[in-house]
Structures are given as structure tokens and as C-alpha cells.
Amino acid sequence: MNSDKKIVALAGNPNSGKTTLFNLLTGSNNKVGNFPGVTVDRVSGTTNLPGCGLVKLIDLPGAYSLFPNSADERITTEVLATPKHPDHPDLVVYVADANHLDRQLLAFTQILDLGFPTILVLSLMDEFENAGNLLDLDYLQKQFGVEVVAISSRKRKNIELLKETMCKVLLEPQKPPRKIKELHRDALKMLGEIGPIEDPPNLYMRWLWAHHREWLHLDTNITDEKWQQILEKNEFEPLKEQVEETFARLNTLEDLVRDAIKRDSKSQTLSEKVDAVLTHWLWGPIIFSLLMLFIFQAIFAWATYPMDLIETGFGSLGQWLKVTLPPSILTNLLTDGILAGLSGVLIFIPQIAILFLLISILEEIGYMARAAYLFDRFLRRFGMNGRSIVALISGGACAIPAIMSTRTIVNWKERLITILVTPFISCSARIPVYTVLIAFVVPYKLVWGIFNSQGLAFAGLYLLGIVAALFSGWVFKKILKARMLSFFVMELPSYRNPDWRS
Known part of the structure; x- marks a missing residue:
């Protein structure tokens, strides 16, 4: 091996499991989610391959093709098609979702034509096999002329085998034979x-x-x-x-x-029935609204007990310190300054944690991709498209990464409008402010026997931010002019149980 680190690139379609595999190989903790567009820039790390030592691993943004339609896909094409690029790889590990293999291999065949030593990794094999499907790995390996490894990142299955295969191909690189029809x-x-x-x-x-x-x-x-x-x-x-x-x-x-x-012909029946309801023009928005209302109610209802516990704990600790320590400026600083300040910050952690937990669960099970599809037509009236929903919902956590995620939006006008309106969405930093204001202004009482008034007020403040974002988007749509036609293409991911480790 060369003394310089070899470069291995992870490529594949959006939401194929690249970043999950990257985290496993490098020990990183990059954000993953069960919807396309999570990785919007290339991310690098190192991994130790048995027999080869440390290699540099690049997680490229998901790309359906090397004919890019967005800024993140362009990054992938630039890295792979520019020999002098600093991250031009010595080996490409192409990750494909085994459940949608027929739609996952377009970019793979293009990468083969570029002449890279390549490994085809079939991810989510646990879901594929649980659905009663069978896959002939030897046939794929023979047809493409490359190593094929089937893995399950969730169960950590065949990860070590993949490492051994990566080292084997790096030590003995072979250009794959072309299997696609020659250019005319x-x-x-x-x-x-x-x-x-x-x-x-x-x-x-x-x-x-x-x-x-x-x-x-x-x-x-x-x-x-x-x-x-x-x-x-x-x-x-x-x-x-x-x-x-x-x-x-x-x-x-x-x-x-x-x-x-x-394939097992019955394996897709349940998923199709659920999609028929969740993406329905009438029931879809109703279910989405109820889910959001449930989240806001949960923020207040579930967070009450841990918030009271934190407040009581810090109060008792402060009283104990006042009794134990001699009266002095330092004692007052510790009890009335430092502890009171920590209590005022930590008391809001349960609400923020519950918000992030519930949104992450919706992402993991695959619902957020359905929400993006569902609201595509609606958001177009305000100068955005379905991909904007990812940024708008992510804005509930923090506007900065939400704005960064807009690079997956192809049309510059829709991308700019999404960037401009995302800050109107209430982020997690505003939760403490909302909580204090609501506690002072809105008395607690039950509405219709199941909703509490403070939770409804909290939902109203979020709704106000959404209305402001939509109105601003409508204004920007009238002001900004663009001739470029936009389109929204997204492959709906499979439903899956949340991975609590992510």
C-alpha cells in the first residue's frame, strides 16, 4: 500500500443507507433519516481496514444520476468525474437499497463506466428478507463483474466482511467490465x-x-x-x-x-394501503395536523413532571447549600446566581428533547417523506415545492442546518424562497420564551376534555410562524421571476421501525 491514505467514496441514491454505513465504519454520528436529502455535502472520516490500515472515507451526497439536477448531486459528479479533485477516490463503495434495487443502480452503472474499482453494497437486507424476498448475489456479481456484499447496518451484519472486501479490492484493483450499451x-x-x-x-x-x-x-x-x-x-x-x-x-x-x-407479491400490500391513506388529498392533511397537534400537546403534558423534578431538585440543592455553607458573597453567587441560572436553562430540556424525539421518530418510520409528497402541490402556491417541507420542519430544531438542506431544491427561485421563509418557523431556541409567556398569560384548563389550553396556545404560536412563512413565500413568489420549470421527484422509502441508536 502507498504511504498516503487511500480514498474510498460511499456513493448511492438518496436515502439508500450511505450515511448509516459511514457512521458504522468511522464511528461518527452524522445525522441520518428515513427521507431523501439528509446528506447535502460530502463528509469525510477515517476507518481502519484489516490488512490495509487507515483509509480516508468520503460520504458523498445522494445522487440518482451523474447528470445532476441539484447542487448536492453536482458535488458527487465533480468528485467522481474530476481526476485532479482532492477527494477523487481510489475505490467506490456503491450503496443500494435492496428493496428498490431496480431504481437504485442507474448511477452505479455510470460509475462503472468511469472505470473505478467498485463494490456494490446491498443495504437494508433485513427488511428485504423479512418481506419474503430472495436475491441471487452470485448472479449480480457475475453480471456486473464487481464484488457484491449484502449488509444490514441496523443488525451490524456483514460489516466486517465489507471491510475485508474493501481492503481486497484496494490491494488488487480491477476495472469492471462495461455491461451497458456503448455510446452510439x-x-x-x-x-x-x-x-x-x-x-x-x-x-x-x-x-x-x-x-x-x-x-x-x-x-x-x-x-x-x-x-x-x-x-x-x-x-x-x-x-x-x-x-x-x-x-x-x-x-x-x-x-x-x-x-x-x-419477490413476494404480498409484501407490498400493507405499505400501499397505508400510503393510500397518508397521502390522500383529504385524509393526509388531517392526519398531519393531528400529529402536529399531538406533538405540541405532548411537549406540555409529558414535560411537566421532569420540569417539576428539575425545579424541585435545584431548589432543594440551593436551600441545602444555604444552610450548609457560611453566609458570604460566594454562597449567594453559587445559590442565587449559578444554580438559579442552570435551573432556568435545564428546566426547558425536557420540552426540547420531546420535540426532537417525536420529529425523529416520524423521520425514522418514513412519514416525513410522505409529508413532503403530500404538501408539494400546496407549497407550490407559495413559491416552494415538496422538498421545502424538509427544511421547514427542520427549522423547528434550528434554522441554520434547515437552510443548508435547501441545496437539494433544484429550482433557484424555490430554493431562495425556502431560505428566506425558514427563519419564520419557530425554532427550539424560542421554546423557553414561549413557555414562560404562556405560563404567565394562559391559565391551565382542559378544552373539550382532552386538550389543555397551554398546549393549544403553544400550537397557535407555531401556527402563527407557519402562516407568516407561507404569506412571505406568496409575496416572494410574486416578486421573484424564474422561467425554469420545476419538478419534484422523490422515491418514498419503506416504512421501518425507529432505530433508537440513531
């Missing part, structure tokens, strides 16, 4: 006119450069004038070529995956 003759002719612009020469890297010349920086002497001549001479239409290539790959993959998987 006109495309090859055009690439010949461009000439070699990469080392070692790779036709598909040159092909990606032809599509992304504006931002994919490879060493070339081709001027703008010469490039325009090449385009006109070959009648090169990037969008048309991308569509044709994508369909050719998907058609090939559809047949290949069908031969590799034996």
Missing part, C-alpha cells in the same frame, strides 16, 4: 474530436465533460469557439442524449434485476 457512433465521433482530456483516458469521463463543460473542470485546450463548432457539426443535444442514455440503462437494469430477485 456519432457520440464516439464527437468525443474523438474533443481528444483525450483525462489521464488515464476514459471515454465516459469525456462524455460527462461534454454535458457539464460549464462547471466540470478538466484540463483541455478547447476554446469556446472550437466547442461551439463541435456542437454544431455533430448536432449535439445534451438533454436528448441524457434521456436516451438513461432509458437505455434503465431498460437493461430492469431485466437484470428481474432475473436476480424473487
Whole structure:
């Protein structure tokens, strides 16, 4: 092995389990969730491979294709298609959700064409097998010509086998054979006119450069004038070529995956029935509203006892210190200053913890992805789309990471509007302020026998922030002009039990 650390990149579709695997391999604790768009930038760490020592591990943002439609997908394409990029990998570990394999391998075949030594990792195998499905790993390995490892990150199954396989491929790297139909003759002719612009020469890297010349920086002497001549001479239409290539790959993959998987036809029945209710145009919003109301009620109802315990504990500790310690300025500072200040801060932790816990559970079980799909049409009236719901809900925790997550929104206008309105959503820092104000102003009493007035007031303050965000979005929609058509594509993840370790 070289004295320099080898670089291993984790790639795959959004919500395929890359970040969970990254955390397992590196011991990190990066945010994971059961909805697309959690990883919005590349994250690096190190892992120790038996026989190979320490290697650098890169968690790339999820990408459906190397023809990017968003800023986070562009990061993945830049890293993989730029040989001089500092994070250009020596090995790509492609993570694919075994439950949706036929839709997960488009980018994988493109990475194979770039010539990377590659390992195909099939994640969520526990869910796949529990559904009564069978998968022929040997068939996939033979068809793609790469190592295939089936894992379960939740059960820590085959993680050590994956490490051994990674070291094996790093020590004996082999370029995978191409299994996808070659580019047509006109495309090859055009690439010949461009000439070699990469080392070692790779036709598909040159092909990606032809599509992304504006931002994919490879060493070339081709001027703008010469490039325009090449385009006109070959009648090169990037969008048309991308569509044709994508369909050719998907058609090939559809047949290949069908031969590799034996599915239980009854396994999707329950999920489809639940989706029919949760994404219904009428029942969906009603269920979402009831869930949000339940969360706000729980914040006050469940947090009362631990808050009282914290307050009583600090009060008793302060009284004990006053009796035990001699009267002095330091005693007063400790009891009336430091302890009182800590009590005033820590007393709100139960409410914040309950909010984060319940939102995280909704993410883990897969409901947040349904909420994004459900509110896509509604949010378009206010200049946003379904992906904005992830940022708006994340804004309930903190506006800064919520704003960072907007890079998954393709349309610049929708992305900008989401950024501008997200701060209107009440974040966790406002919970203590709301709690104090409500406790002073709103008396506690039951409403309709099940709701408490303080919980309803709390929900009202959050609702006020949401209304302000939507109104601002509507205003910005009228002010900002954009000709770019937007679209919202999301693969709904499988329902799953929450992983309490995450």
C-alpha cells in the first residue's frame, strides 16, 4: 500500500443507507433519516481496514444520476468525474437499497463506466428478507463483474466482511467490465474530436465533460469557439442524449434485476394501503395536523413532571447549600446566581428533547417523506415545492442546518424562497420564551376534555410562524421571476421501525 491514505467514496441514491454505513465504519454520528436529502455535502472520516490500515472515507451526497439536477448531486459528479479533485477516490463503495434495487443502480452503472474499482453494497437486507424476498448475489456479481456484499447496518451484519472486501479490492484493483450499451457512433465521433482530456483516458469521463463543460473542470485546450463548432457539426443535444442514455440503462437494469430477485407479491400490500391513506388529498392533511397537534400537546403534558423534578431538585440543592455553607458573597453567587441560572436553562430540556424525539421518530418510520409528497402541490402556491417541507420542519430544531438542506431544491427561485421563509418557523431556541409567556398569560384548563389550553396556545404560536412563512413565500413568489420549470421527484422509502441508536 502507498504511504498516503487511500480514498474510498460511499456513493448511492438518496436515502439508500450511505450515511448509516459511514457512521458504522468511522464511528461518527452524522445525522441520518428515513427521507431523501439528509446528506447535502460530502463528509469525510477515517476507518481502519484489516490488512490495509487507515483509509480516508468520503460520504458523498445522494445522487440518482451523474447528470445532476441539484447542487448536492453536482458535488458527487465533480468528485467522481474530476481526476485532479482532492477527494477523487481510489475505490467506490456503491450503496443500494435492496428493496428498490431496480431504481437504485442507474448511477452505479455510470460509475462503472468511469472505470473505478467498485463494490456494490446491498443495504437494508433485513427488511428485504423479512418481506419474503430472495436475491441471487452470485448472479449480480457475475453480471456486473464487481464484488457484491449484502449488509444490514441496523443488525451490524456483514460489516466486517465489507471491510475485508474493501481492503481486497484496494490491494488488487480491477476495472469492471462495461455491461451497458456503448455510446452510439456519432457520440464516439464527437468525443474523438474533443481528444483525450483525462489521464488515464476514459471515454465516459469525456462524455460527462461534454454535458457539464460549464462547471466540470478538466484540463483541455478547447476554446469556446472550437466547442461551439463541435456542437454544431455533430448536432449535439445534451438533454436528448441524457434521456436516451438513461432509458437505455434503465431498460437493461430492469431485466437484470428481474432475473436476480424473487419477490413476494404480498409484501407490498400493507405499505400501499397505508400510503393510500397518508397521502390522500383529504385524509393526509388531517392526519398531519393531528400529529402536529399531538406533538405540541405532548411537549406540555409529558414535560411537566421532569420540569417539576428539575425545579424541585435545584431548589432543594440551593436551600441545602444555604444552610450548609457560611453566609458570604460566594454562597449567594453559587445559590442565587449559578444554580438559579442552570435551573432556568435545564428546566426547558425536557420540552426540547420531546420535540426532537417525536420529529425523529416520524423521520425514522418514513412519514416525513410522505409529508413532503403530500404538501408539494400546496407549497407550490407559495413559491416552494415538496422538498421545502424538509427544511421547514427542520427549522423547528434550528434554522441554520434547515437552510443548508435547501441545496437539494433544484429550482433557484424555490430554493431562495425556502431560505428566506425558514427563519419564520419557530425554532427550539424560542421554546423557553414561549413557555414562560404562556405560563404567565394562559391559565391551565382542559378544552373539550382532552386538550389543555397551554398546549393549544403553544400550537397557535407555531401556527402563527407557519402562516407568516407561507404569506412571505406568496409575496416572494410574486416578486421573484424564474422561467425554469420545476419538478419534484422523490422515491418514498419503506416504512421501518425507529432505530433508537440513531
